[in-house]
Amino acid sequence: MAMRDWIWDGGRASVDLVNTLRDRKTGARELLDEADALAEWLRLAELADVTAAQALPYLRAARELRETIDRVLRGQLDEADVDALNAWAARHHQPPLQLRLTPRREPVAHVPAPEEPVASALGAAAADAIKLLLEPSAIRICASDTCGLRFVDRSPARNRQWCSMARCGNRAKARQHYARHKTT
Numbered sequence: 001m002a003m004r005d006w007i008w009d010g011g012r013a014s015v016d017l018v019n020t021l022r023d024r025k026t027g028a029r030e031l032l033d034e035a036d037a038l039a040e041w042l043r044l045a046e047l048a049d050v051t052a053a054q055a056l057p058y059l060r061a062a063r064e065l066r067e068t069i070d071r072v073l074r075g076q077l078d079e080a081d082v083d084a085l086n087a088w089a090a091r092h093h094q095p096p097l098q099l100r101l102t103p104r105r106e107p108v109a110h111v112p113a114p115e116e117p118v119a120s121a122l123g124a125a126a127a128d129a130i131k132l133l134l135e136p137s138a139i140r141i142c143a144s145d146t147c148g149l150r151f152v153d154r155s156p157a158r159n160r161q162w163c164s165m166a167r168c169g170n171r172a173k174a175r176q177h178y179a180r181h182k183t184t
């Protein structure tokens with residue numbers, strides 16, 4: 001199956017998750033449309049290496065968590081969302097690193113998989129959103145009329161406008177350029 005057009009410009013896993021609902025300003029396009037998509041996203045986000053069958057029971061919950069994270073990061077704080085976010089964050093569980101020996105008795109690390117890898121991975125995204133909210137980071141929405149992607153603004157002057165210059169910034173500049181030349 002062709003890879004979906006994931007975008008990783010959010011700057012954080014929780015923001016990238018929010019951006020799996022695309023074109024939010026123009027009706028919205030669901031990228032987490034099936035279990036296979038969720039498994040693919042979790043793998044590419046390096047949160048969990050899981051199959052579609054493992055992801056399937058969590059598909060709906062993942063979309064709900066995504067919208068909870070979006071509301072919270074946009075400052076719409078209510079008790080129900082905070083409870084949901086905390087409940088998810090509590091499901092993040094990384095078993096402690098284990099030591100293994102190779103046949104030549106060299107020490108190597110073994111990273112055990114959590115018992116519920118999908119729940120744990122979504123929990124990691126929730127925990128990331130909590131951390132992000134408590135940081136002085138600026139979370140912005142792309143200035144494009146159509147895009148709606150969210151991103152963490154790390155520009156020195158905290159004045160980044162576009163999710164990415166290549167995708168939305170250049171398009172806007174071209175439009176401004178065209179408008180200027182039309183009037184002169």
Ligand SMILES: [Zn+2]
Nearest residue numbers: 142147163168
């Ligand atoms: Zn954009």
